[in-house]
Amino acid sequence: MSATHPAYFMGRAEILGWINETIGTRLTKIEDTATGAIACAIMDALHPGVVPIKKVDFNARSEYDMINNYKVLQEVFNKLGVDKYIEVNKLIKAKPLDNMEFMQWFKMYHDQVTNGQPVTGYDGAGRRAQSKTGDIKSTGGPAPAVAKQLRAGSENRAPNVAAYKPPAVKTGGSPVTKAPSSAEVAELRAKLEEKEKEKDFYWSKLRDIELMCQTPKICEVEVMKRVEAILYAATAEEGRQILIDTQKEMAGGVFLDEAEMPADA
Numbered sequence: 001m002s003a004t005h006p007a008y009f010m011g012r013a014e015i016l017g018w019i020n021e022t023i024g025t026r027l028t029k030i031e032d033t034a035t036g037a038i039a040c041a042i043m044d045a046l047h048p049g050v051v052p053i054k055k056v057d058f059n060a061r062s063e064y065d066m067i068n069n070y071k072v073l074q075e076v077f078n079k080l081g082v083d084k085y086i087e088v089n090k091l092i093k094a095k096p097l098d099n100m101e102f103m104q105w106f107k108m109y110h111d112q113v114t115n116g117q118p119v120t121g122y123d124g125a126g127r128r129a130q131s132k133t134g135d136i137k138s139t140g141g142p143a144p145a146v147a148k149q150l151r152a153g154s155e156n157r158a159p160n161v162a163a164y165k166p167p168a169v170k171t172g173g174s175p176v177t178k179a180p181s182s183a184e185v186a187e188l189r190a191k192l193e194e195k196e197k198e199k200d201f202y203w204s205k206l207r208d209i210e211l212m213c214q215t216p217k218i219c220e221v222e223v224m225k226r227v228e229a230i231l232y233a234a235t236a237e238e239g240r241q242i243l244i245d246t247q248k249e250m251a252g253g254v255f256l257d258e259a260e261m262p263a264d265a
Contacts, residue, residue, distance in 0.1 A: 004192040007107035008199060012096075013235065015103050022110070024124030025136065029234065033103055034094035035060040036069030037131075042106050043076050045122040046113050051076050059133040066092045082109070096232055097203075097210055206231065223250065237262060 010018075016027050023041040033039065037058040044051040052072060060066045070088045077084055084105065090098045110119075128135040213219055213228035226246045233239035240262055247254050254261075 004196045005108040031094040035066045045119045057132040
């Protein structure tokens with residue numbers, strides 16, 4: 001499975017929407033997946049009967065409980081022959097970038113298992129009720145029904161060789177599928193490689209900014225706190241508003257082009 005899969009180009013809201021629709025939750029932050037329980041639930045939806053749900057703690061708060069959830073997940077991976085290394089020490093710290101990438105991998109895995117079709121008939125609440133501490137105690141955010149709308153915007157986010165459908169050529173009767181030429185395949189591969197390099201480039205910049213915001217002493221500087229707030233904002237609109245408020249407070253005005261201003265400004 002490749003990092004050029006469209007799942008790796010999905011935004012936070014789209015990934016959260018997909019999770020909520022798949023397992024019937026109401027997550028509002030990608031950090032809510034840090035406990036490992038959500039990953040177990042996704043595997044439970046994809047592979048009924050494989051996950052020992054009674055061992056999963058959907059209300060894990062301590063690192064010990066979170067690590068136990070990831071142990072369950074690793075056991076499931078081993079049973080199914082899934083070759084995926086779990087960076088537990090990173091994930092339990094609930095840093096958005098690490099958890100986002102892990103959930104993007106799950107979306108890619110989901111699409112491989114289901115051929116891109118949504119999971120149906122999964123009783124998420126019922127399964128979580130059978131877990132170690134019952135269903136998630138605190139929920140919020142948009143209803144899972146919005147997931148389809150969120151997912152729709154990501155379908156064409158990146159080219160996908162697997163999704164390529166060669167043109168049909170009619171020969172008097174039934175249409176005959178024309179195989180893609182080597183030049184067309186080469187062009188698609190070049191586009192995929194370009195997208196992957198672009199993703200890695202911007203991802204590394206975001207990670208550098210995140211590390212800077214977490215550096216001792218530097219993290220105490222007020223403007224760095226605002227940068228971190230923008231980085232972790234749940235929506236683009238929220239991040240832009242933090243920027244505007246910071247400019248007004250620290251620079252005495254708003255320094256954005258008209259096109260960059262919020263629509264309701």
